[in-house]
Amino acid sequence: xxxxxxxxxxxxxxxxxxxxxxxxxxxxxxxxxxxxxxxxxxxxxxxxxxxxxxxxxxxxxxxxxxxxxxxxxxxxxxxxxxxxxxxxxxxxxxxxxxxxxxxxxxxxxxxxxxxxxxxxxxxxxxxxxxxxxxxxxxxxxxxxxxxxxxxxxxxxxxxxxxxxxxxxxxxxxxxxxxxxxxxxxxxxxxxxxxxxxxxxxxxxxxxxxxxxxxxxxxxxxxxxxxxxxxxxxxxxxxxxxxxxxxxxxxxxxxxxxxxxxxxxxxxxxxxxxxxxxxxxxxxxxxxxxxxxxxxxxxxxxxxxxxxxxxxxxxxxxxxxxxxxxxxxxxxxxxxxxxxxxx
Numbered sequence: 001x002x003x004x005x006x007x008x009x010x011x012x013x014x015x016x017x018x019x020x021x022x023x024x025x026x027x028x029x030x031x032x033x034x035x036x037x038x039x040x041x042x043x044x045x046x047x048x049x050x051x052x053x054x055x056x057x058x059x060x061x062x063x064x065x066x067x068x069x070x071x072x073x074x075x076x077x078x079x080x081x082x083x084x085x086x087x088x089x090x091x092x093x094x095x096x097x098x099x100x101x102x103x104x105x106x107x108x109x110x111x112x113x114x115x116x117x118x119x120x121x122x123x124x125x126x127x128x129x130x131x132x133x134x135x136x137x138x139x140x141x142x143x144x145x146x147x148x149x150x151x152x153x154x155x156x157x158x159x160x161x162x163x164x165x166x167x168x169x170x171x172x173x174x175x176x177x178x179x180x181x182x183x184x185x186x187x188x189x190x191x192x193x194x195x196x197x198x199x200x201x202x203x204x205x206x207x208x209x210x211x212x213x214x215x216x217x218x219x220x221x222x223x224x225x226x227x228x229x230x231x232x233x234x235x236x237x238x239x240x241x242x243x244x245x246x247x248x249x250x251x252x253x254x255x256x257x258x259x260x261x262x263x264x265x266x267x268x269x270x271x272x273x274x275x276x277x278x279x280x281x282x283x284x285x286x287x288x289x290x291x292x293x294x295x296x297x298x299x300x301x302x303x304x305x306x307x308x309x310x311x312x313x314x315x316x317x318x319x320x321x322x323x324x325x326x327x328x329x330x331x332x333x334x335x336x337x338x339x340x341x342x
Contacts, residue, residue: 009032010080011084014046015046017247018202019035032057033053038065045208047059065104066123072112081320086105086175088255092168095159096161102171105118106178120193123193125196128200130151130173134149134300140307142308144267144310176267192295195263200244201269202247210278213228213336223332227292228333230291234295236277246322249323268317268328270320281294286326287329287330
């Protein structure tokens with residue numbers, strides 16, 4: 001199917017950390033945007049934030065994304081869909097608390113598009129590197145060919161006694177597989193093609209409505225706790241890490257996944273590179289010397305990274321020049337300061 005370079009984009013879960021930046025990116029590029037939220041009281045902040053775009057931005061309420069037909073009305077008349085709505089927290093007792101909304105929300109939006117949206121040409125689903133990686137004690141480079149079957153096996157074996165991360169990773173893996181299964185089953189019937197984006201840790205400044213650091217999303221709260229509050233000890237700072245992407249670059253990836261023809265039908269890892277937490281602590285201390293310095297004996301050139309992702313597919317299909325650790329850190333801290341959190 002052809003890429004979508006103009007028209008209206010539906011963004012689900014539009015009040016979320018990533019989704020608000022996705023909305024802004026599409027609006028800045030001249031698209032109209034319809035955003036979904038779970039309740040009317042979540043819509044006010046978005047209407048205020050994007051009021052300068054006039055009738056190019058609208059909000060609709062979809063109370064329960066797990067219900068059959070939940071998106072039937074929301075998808076009507078749009079040219080593309082960015083499905084970002086999916087739970088991300090580590091407090092679930094039963095795995096189904098995460099799995100059901102993740103899987104049903106994903107298949108639900110695709111089913112609604114199949115039934116009610118002949119105008120849609122492309123759908124982008126926000127997945128995660130949680131569905132790519134397999135936890136390892138040896139350094140590994142993962143690519144789009146990899147799937148996280150280990151977390152699924154752990155949840156199947158242990159149920160509610162599985163680790164919180166395994167429950168979350170399972171929900172993302174099953175939801176992404178469900179998306180590809182749906183598309184492969186129905187691709188001869190639909191007017192759209194599918195792209196899936198797989199980001200690792202997402203950091204960066206905020207546009208969504210958040211009143212205090214304790215209410216930040218999981219990755220942003222860990223950034224705040226580590227960099228501002230200094231909650232990790234010196235050993236953890238130089239040994240613990242993963243890979244990251246700036247939320248603004250991830251939002252751009254959503255726009256490129258819809259506007260670039262060559263992205264069609266692809267699973268794409270969107271990662272700026274590997275980090276140890278000390279990398280962000282060092283950058284933060286450089287810009288705000290009152291913040292903790294962490295482990296000053298750390299040498300980034302000698303760091304061993306256990307989780308890295310092959311960049312070739314993203315470079316070929318999207319070509320994003322990612323923001324550095326320093327850029328992301330400075331902009332995030334400036335945001336914290338503006339909110340009185342620093």
